[in-house]
Amino acid sequence: MLEIKDLVFSVSDPEAPEKGAQKTIIDRISYTFEKGKFYAITGPNGSGKTTLAKLIMGIYDLTSGSIFLEGKEIASLGITERAQSGIAYSFQHPARFKGTTFRDLLSIAAGTEDEDKLAHIVARVGICSLDFLDKPVDARLSGGEIKKVELATTIARNPKVAIYDEPDTGIDLWTIDPMVQLLKKEQHTHGTTTIAVSHNRAFLSAADTLLLIKDGRIAYAGDLEGAATLLEDLSACGYGDTCEGESDVRCYR
Amino acid sequence: MFDAIDKDLLKAVADLEGIPKGAYNIRKNGQLLGREVSANIIIETNDQGNGIVVRIKPGTMNESVHIPVIVSQAGLHDVVYNSFIIGEGSDVTIVAGCGIHCGSAKSQGHEGIHEFQVGKGARMKYVEKHVALGQGKGKRSLNPATNVFLAEEAYAEMELSQLAGVDEADRVNTAELSAGSSLLITERVLTDGVQKAVSRNEIILAGENSKANLISRSVIKGDSKQDFYATIDARAKCFGHIECDAILMGNGANETVPSLKAKHPDAELTHEASIGKIADEQLMKLMSLGLTYDEAVNRIIQGFLK
Numbered sequence: 001m002l003e004i005k006d007l008v009f010s011v012s013d014p015e016a017p018e019k020g021a022q023k024t025i026i027d028r029i030s031y032t033f034e035k036g037k038f039y040a041i042t043g044p045n046g047s048g049k050t051t052l053a054k055l056i057m058g059i060y061d062l063t064s065g066s067i068f069l070e071g072k073e074i075a076s077l078g079i080t081e082r083a084q085s086g087i088a089y090s091f092q093h094p095a096r097f098k099g100t101t102f103r104d105l106l107s108i109a110a111g112t113e114d115e116d117k118l119a120h121i122v123a124r125v126g127i128c129s130l131d132f133l134d135k136p137v138d139a140r141l142s143g144g145e146i147k148k149v150e151l152a153t154t155i156a157r158n159p160k161v162a163i164y165d166e167p168d169t170g171i172d173l174w175t176i177d178p179m180v181q182l183l184k185k186e187q188h189t190h191g192t193t194t195i196a197v198s199h200n201r202a203f204l205s206a207a208d209t210l211l212l213i214k215d216g217r218i219a220y221a222g223d224l225e226g227a228a229t230l231l232e233d234l235s236a237c238g239y240g241d242t243c244e245g246e247s248d249v250r251c252y253r
Numbered sequence: 254m255f256d257a258i259d260k261d262l263l264k265a266v267a268d269l270e271g272i273p274k275g276a277y278n279i280r281k282n283g284q285l286l287g288r289e290v291s292a293n294i295i296i297e298t299n300d301q302g303n304g305i306v307v308r309i310k311p312g313t314m315n316e317s318v319h320i321p322v323i324v325s326q327a328g329l330h331d332v333v334y335n336s337f338i339i340g341e342g343s344d345v346t347i348v349a350g351c352g353i354h355c356g357s358a359k360s361q362g363h364e365g366i367h368e369f370q371v372g373k374g375a376r377m378k379y380v381e382k383h384v385a386l387g388q389g390k391g392k393r394s395l396n397p398a399t400n401v402f403l404a405e406e407a408y409a410e411m412e413l414s415q416l417a418g419v420d421e422a423d424r425v426n427t428a429e430l431s432a433g434s435s436l437l438i439t440e441r442v443l444t445d446g447v448q449k450a451v452s453r454n455e456i457i458l459a460g461e462n463s464k465a466n467l468i469s470r471s472v473i474k475g476d477s478k479q480d481f482y483a484t485i486d487a488r489a490k491c492f493g494h495i496e497c498d499a500i501l502m503g504n505g506a507n508e509t510v511p512s513l514k515a516k517h518p519d520a521e522l523t524h525e526a527s528i529g530k531i532a533d534e535q536l537m538k539l540m541s542l543g544l545t546y547d548e549a550v551n552r553i554i555q556g557f558l559k
Contacts, residue, residue: 019418034303057541059537059541078540079537079540079541080543080544080545082540083540083542083543084543088542089541090258091534091535091537091538091541095532095535095537095538097535097553097556097557098470098498098556098557099470099554099556099557099558099559100552100556100557104552104556105538105542108542108543108544108552109542109543111543153542157542157543200256209305220356240403
C-alpha cells in the first residue's frame, strides 16, 4: 500500500572535523506498510522516527530512495500533492495561527463549510465539543487542546494513510486511551493505514506491528511481545556502547 | 442618487447595498449627498460648515449610524471634521469609512478628523474601512485621525482597516480614559506595491481601573512600508496591552515601536510585538491539508486580517 525503498536522508554535520561532512539520519530504510494496518514507530530520542514520518509526508526532501503509494511513485511530489493523494499528517508540535479558528482548519481539511458536516466530524472525533469550533488556534489553546485540533483535522481528511507524530504530547492521562480507541476505530471503519510515532505503551500495544528505529535503521519489525527485550534494553539506557560505568557517567543520568 | 462607482465604494467601505437603515450621512466629493436622522440620533452640519456633529441621546439602545465618504472627483482633497457625542448609558454602532475612486493621473485624498465624547456608561462600536479603487495612476491618500474621550465606565471598541489601494496613509489615534472605562482598538492594514502607511497611537489611561487593549495586524507586501507607533501612558491603577504583529512578504519593510509608560505604581502594562515572514510550520500545516503554497499563504493572511 505504502512502500518505502532505500530511503536515505542526510544533512551536513557542523560538528564533524572535516568540512562538508554529511550525517546520515535515515540509513537505507525499506519497508511496506499494508492497507488498513496500525503501525507504531518507536525508538530512542534522535533515532530518526519523526524524520522518517516527515519524509513520507514530503516535509523533508529525500536524499535518495523512493516512496510508492498504491504503486504510484510519490517521492517527487510536494506536500500538497501527497496530501491530495491521501496522506495526512498530525504534527507533534502543531502550528498556531493568529485569527484562524478550528472551524477554518476543519473546513479546509474536510473541503466543506457545511455546518452539519463539520458537526458530524466533531462528533466522529468525539474528543472536543462543538463550541470548540470557533476558538482561534492561537497561543491561548493549551498543549492538549491543540493536539485534539490536530487529530480532528487529520481524521477530517479521510486519509488512506494517517501519520501521527507523538499524538499524546500534552494530552492528559484520561484522554490517551480514548484517543487510541479513536485511531483504532478509524483504522477499522475506514480502512485507514495508521502510523503513530510514539513512546507511549498505549499506542505500542494497540499497533498490529511495531517498528523500532535505532540509528536511522529499522532494528525490529514485529509484534510488541517480540520487541520486549529490545525495548527494555533501550528504556534502561541508550548509552550502552559508550558506557564506562560509574566512573564516567556521560549520559548525565 | 448613487451611480455605479458610488455603489461599489459604499459596498466596499460600509457593506451598504443602498440607503442604510436608520440614521446616516453620506458625503460625496466634499458635499452632502444624503442625510437621515432618527428619534435618538441627530446629525447636524457643524458651525464651521466643515463637518458634522452626531448626537446620540442618552439611553439610546442598539441603534446605528452610517457616515460613509466617497471621493471620486479627480484632484480633490477633502478634509472633514466630525464630532460624535454619545449620550450616557447608550449603546450604538457607528459605521464610517472612506472610499476613493481614482480614474485619472491627479491625486485624490481624504482626511477625516473624528472626535468622540463617549458618555458615562455608554458603549460605542466604531467601524472604519478605508479603500481606494479605480484604474487611475493618481496618488490616493487617506490621513484619518480619531480622538476619543471616554467618561467613567464607558466602553469603546474601534475596528480600523485599510485593506487595498491606498498609496499613502498617515493615521493618528489618541484616547483618554476615565475611571473604569475600557477601549479596544483593532487596526488591520495591508499595503502592496510602493504604498506607505504610518499609524501613530497615543493612549492615556487617566482613571483608576481603566483598560486599553491595542491590537495591530499589518501585512506588508511588494516594496511597501508600514510603521506603527503606540504609546500607553498610565497615570492611575490601570491595565494596558499593546499587541502588534506584522507579516512581511516580498521586500516589505516595517518599523514597530510599542512604548509603555507607567506613571503610577499600580499600573499594569504589557506588550507583545512580532515582525517576520509567515511561519513555515503554518504553511506546512495548511499544505498538509491539501492547499497549494499560494492558497495556504492567502488563507493565513485572510485569517490574520479578519
